[in-house]
Amino acid sequence: MNKKCILAALAVTLALSGCANVSEYRPMIDVKGVDGAKYEQDLSECRAYAQRINPQSEAVIGAVIGALLVAGSVALALDSGDYLGRSAGVGAFAGAAKGGGNAVAAQRKAVHQCLRGRGYSVLQ
Template sequence: MSARKIFFALPVVALAGACANSGANYVPIVDGAVGPNYQSDLANCQALARSQPTLDSNTAGAAAIGAAGAAATTAIIDNSASDLGRAAAAGALIGAGASAINNTQNQEVIVRNCMRGRGYNVVG
């Protein structure tokens, strides 16, 4: 594998590793004592968050907008069709990634709100 491919693969690997405690797997910080039902409540809230997909119809739309925007920008700046395919692919990845990150953040909010609704003092 060339150094260039490794350079571009590293952020993807780092992002995947950073997602271990995010989205539906999020474990909130609770202030105060937790009762005997904590693990069960957490599992139920995480399951509720998992029911909301990370990739949805908005992700496809964001990918299309990203692809069109990147291709148009490349065409304007470069005034050449040689790199339009690569620019469109990169734009699609960026658009889809941004949408997936937003959906992951929404899953965390679902876990927090669910745990609060079950009486836990969630502070983070």
């Protein structure tokens, strides 16, 4: 895989991770005794806090780490640099997906914790 393919894989992953955020995320809560208007305000504020976690930057970090780990492992295992570019591309794509996914999960967890801190019973 050449540099253009690696960059294309990263661009696709970053674009997808950019679509995934908590701006529309609605966790399941126990609504018994909950003031709907107050909940909507609290949810909006909690989402804003969670959006400080950036899936795109986590995807880039994951891509770099993935590329280095996979390319290094393949080079050591095969004792050759022949597949170095391809393996770096695969590692970059996988690392970016994992990094972006972890950041989205962290955003959701932050929303849950914020809502719990405000007294809501978050079920999922």
